[in-house]
Amino acid sequence: MTDPTDLTAPRPDRRPGGRTARVRARVLDAVRAELTESGHEGLTMEGVATRAGVHRTTVYRRWRDVGGLLADVIDAAGETDWRPPDTGSLRGDLTALNQEIQESLVVRPSFAVALMAASFHSEQAARAQTRLWADRYAQCEVLVERAVARGELPARDADARSLLIAATAPLYHQLVLLRADPDPRLPERAAAAAVLAAAAGAFSGRREEST
Amino acid sequence: MTDPTDLTAPRPDRRPGGRTARVRARVLDAVRAELTESGHEGLTMEGVATRAGVHRTTVYRRWRDVGGLLADVIDAAGETDWRPPDTGSLRGDLTALNQEIQESLVVRPSFAVALMAASFHSEQAARAQTRLWADRYAQCEVLVERAVARGELPARDADARSLLIAATAPLYHQLVLLRADPDPRLPERAAAAAVLAAAAGAFSGRREEST
Structure with missing residues (x-):
């Protein structure tokens, strides 16, 4: 069973290849890490971009705002192979x-x-x-x-x-x-x-x- | 002159219904109104003081910060005569x-x-x-x-x-x-x-x- 809180485990839901998928995985890992460390109040687009090593314009274009990041990280939890x-x-x-x-x-x-x-x-x-x-x-x-x-x-x-x-x-x-x-x-x-x-x-x- | 809302000083008007109690009631009413209208993110010491018509130094002295206001409004809920x-x-x-x-x-x-x-x-x-x-x-x-x-x-x-x-x-x-x-x-x-x-x-x- 995949533990969505385990940030270190290999993520079986990650589609192999594809730069878009890799960027998403890096950004969502960064959101999870920032959230668990400092809560949603500490979550910023800039902080996530820096942590993920992704240009912030990419983060803004794809997720728009912090609400978009939160929604996507929750959606990703639903994509894991939970039984x-x-x-x-x-x-x-x-x-x-x-x-x-x-x-x-x-x-x-x-x-x-x-x-x-x-x-x-x-x-x-x-x-x-x-x-x-x-x-x-x-x-x-x-x-x-x-x-x-x-x-x-x-x-x-x-x-x-x-x-x-x-x-x-x-x-x-x-x-x-x-x-x-x-x-x-x-x-x-x-x-x-x-x-x-x-x-x-x-x-x-x-x-x-x-x- | 000492602040008549200072609860730490023994004062004749600390009895229920006295001036101190009236100030607390006005401030907590303001906290409840601000909370229900705009959530805790919209809650500020200044906003509460203005809404309550109480000097903001009084609010700071008695409740220190937003956490103090929240805790007191919750404590007040426990003081009501619920059965x-x-x-x-x-x-x-x-x-x-x-x-x-x-x-x-x-x-x-x-x-x-x-x-x-x-x-x-x-x-x-x-x-x-x-x-x-x-x-x-x-x-x-x-x-x-x-x-x-x-x-x-x-x-x-x-x-x-x-x-x-x-x-x-x-x-x-x-x-x-x-x-x-x-x-x-x-x-x-x-x-x-x-x-x-x-x-x-x-x-x-x-x-x-x-x-």
Whole structure:
């Protein structure tokens, strides 16, 4: 699984060859480094151009402004070859997913948290972030489909997205908004709670309509 | 002559409703108005002083910087006479709580969202926000105690805070981080899912230890 916060790893998503692709990779690496070091407030077109070793007119022409850089770095995170976990059980899958989320949020400095902070201040970054999250939750719907196929969940029309949000939201809430100390049991506990709620029919469309 | 707004000096007008309290109320009203209109990036000591009709040296002396203003406006939110809902059932209480949260997050402009955005950029505001949230969740633990007393939840040592976070986190996640369109059913659905999980023992300390 590719860790979008690992700036040193070879990036499999980088198209081989092509000067444009190489320039983009250098510029986005520079954006990630500047963001994690000093947050979006320290992000400038000039700083990124200098760090990337790319002429600043190129950076202005291609990305226009800091919002354009932020949006592109978020879009690039969505282009990596990420796959949802496949552990053999819904609880195991959601726990593994939550562990990944927790790791990305507790690492200091956190690229993920810097992006969330930035998206409060750039409409373009906010839209890119919303797209990325929508993609990731859509990719994870397979976890719920597999659980239904294995008979772990009733085959009633489960609202996969609501289940996934119930499982993952406590991580973001505790770590990003409440700024709690990381609890190593939280990924598993939040996953287990969502699975218990799902097994009791909490995310079944039919149940909601009948109440 | 000493500054009548200097809170460090013991003065007869420090009583609630006195001149010092009135100055604080005017300044914090101005902070709230500036924050909701233009976000924390538009917040300046001068802008607040002008809007409040208070001399700027007073604002600097009492609050030092923008972080001080933000922290005090958050502390003031914690001083209001807020009471958790009491509807007669845990599901009803959590739904009412979520409805309150949803309203505060979807109103445009949202003071609550502006504070969250600001707390990414001011350590002082972040600490005040963490304190406020800790207080609110502590106040809400009575909802879980009442539910246990009514026999709605098993009397095993329920982790009230985890239950409350499971119930409320999806609201913040959907509306603040994912920027989803408000779903009028979400407050009730998130509350119902948390209650089902709780009834299945998801937040019982004993269950966690035995697994």
